[in-house]
Amino acid sequence: MSRRRDGARVPAPLLVPAALGVLFLALPLVGLLVRTPWSQLGRQLAAPGVGEALRLSLVSATLATVLSLVLGVPLAWVLARSRARGRSVLRALVTVPLVLPPVVGGVALFLVLGRQGIVGSWLDDLGITIPFTTAAVVIAETFVAMPFLVISVEGALRAADTRFEDVAATLGAGRWTTFRRVTLPLVAPGVAAGAVLCWARALGEFGATITFAGNFPGTTQTMPLAVYLALQRDPDAAIVLSVLLLAVSLATLLLLRDRWLGRAAV
């Protein structure tokens, strides 16, 4: 918690690796900007399909974040507050998508929600087909991104002072009221940070999406998929699309950082 600047001299053994770390993370981004064919920028961005892919990416990442909030915040509460047995197993289950290769996640989603899947075959009988639709994109992104939100919110809940909730209870507030009026405002910065992480992860989702949702312009071809395919046809186009995606991500992070995140900034 050292706030005095003169007390924050970096020890030499930390300085070199830290500087290398910054270079390692920043150089690829610099490379992207150096190689960007700025003169072609307008033409490439106006190319058919770019606007469509960007719109689809923004809409699906936002829907995935909303879905993650609706399901993930209650889940985080259960993980942080409930005394039910098997919570550690539950937490492990929830975090599996974090370490699972997204392509594997995509295959797993097929086996459950595909036309031949455990749930999907039943939905198919009802006339609902999920693979190769925008809904599949949102589901794939939610599967991969929701754990980021859950873990972030769970951490916030654990760090929050439970005495406020106790006081609310002694004043006669029910558990639901306490959650809504006390707990949620208390962990709001954590929820916001988790939502941003979740949104950014969903925006960049590739593996699970191309596997489970396929690749069709306007329906399932998000920006990362467009970048991947453009790289095979026209590397300059791929670079321009990458820079666009980078700009959108950075703009969002900066905007939200100033607006909402405060001390909990990512």
Place this chain on the structure above:
Amino acid sequence: MRSRAVPAPLAAALLLSGCGGSTGGDPGGTLTVFAAASLTDVLTELGETLESRQPGLEVRFNFAGSSALAAQVVQGAPVDVFASADDRQMQVVTDAGLASGAEVFAANELVIAVPEGNPAGVTGPADLAREDLAVALCAPEVPCGAAAERVLAAAGVTARPDTYEEDVRAALTKVELGEVDAALVYVTDAAARPGSVDAVEVPEAGVAVNEYPVCVLDDAPNPRAAQAFVDLLLSGEGRRVLADAGFMAP
């Protein structure tokens, strides 16, 4: 909350960076082959043959869409042998001055792959325009997608695909899983999955016969093993393995 959220992306980055490695120039060593996805089964077999004849040699494959592979080769991937599913992607590599003297070793054409038993009753290319079917095509960027465009044009069909797959094996897998009712893939891909995939012939397939060229890269880290692999592929034995898998002679 930060301390909980950060390790996951870090761990993901570590997992992602855990690939790569160096190739030695010793007689055994490692041979790195980049090959079109449609060659997965035959080249794996020939690679094992070569390994059994040259003890100490390890053959490593990267199977993907030819265009993705060509892009990786041009970006400087350390590759000994590149086998493409069409001449266009080979040209990407030769035009970059990375190889010369590519030789054609096989040819292939398209069929419609359908799940076993053909549940949707697909009879020909015209069915690919049916709205009630889930259809996968290869992306136009990869050779099988380029061939599909020519075949469909020849058949006068405007297909209604639900997805453009990044390589032919990805399209085949969607058929195998029963997630699509039909996909245009190579004859050899449909033949590689007996018991789960049936093939419906395409009369117009002859307009887009893909010829498969192979080359040793000029900067191959292991040129001797690379040449041995290409020689095996072009030998009578190699042709027999290719023919068994359904490839046509060039």
